[in-house]
Amino acid sequence: MPNTQTTIRKDHKKWKCQNKVNDQICGKISDITETMCECRIRRKPDTEALAEDDSVIGEMYKLDDDLTEHWKYFSPEKISGAIKDTLYSLPSINSTVIIPSRIASHRITHLDHRAID
Structure with missing residues (x-):
């Protein structure tokens, strides 16, 4: 398993839904405090982790049965x-x-x- 963490970094402000809706990727961007998308599907592995400026900083790698999220970040956390x-x-x-x-x-x-x- 790659290096992941279960705590959400401070620079991780949003997420982009990768769920398929009517054979198309939803693509809706939501605040990190929201776990459900407007498409009514919970965020899950392959969800993109976004910074405040919508740049991709990682992705959800795994979702446990107890809904613990494992995030894989692509680069070190930026200093605010x-x-x-x-x-x-x-x-x-x-x-x-x-x-x-x-x-x-x-x-x-x-x-x-x-x-x-």
Whole structure:
């Protein structure tokens, strides 16, 4: 079995129905919180996993008898805008950091693991 997960990733916002209706694929896009399509068929294996921009990020690989879904994602999870902005706003390794005097007496380990006294 390929690497799958039963938790839905944060970037997985929608799904595209692959069920056949009147010999044609339904193709309806639904919010990930909805498990039933407008065609009245539950999402099942081969359902496409979509990001907010409707790009395909994976698919449902397996549906257990207890309705546990196993999703297979094609690429690592994208970092959301808010998290990305936070990461870029963090001080770099070479930045000066002001340390309060009550902490200054403690030995601090720098990010590259060199001790700073």
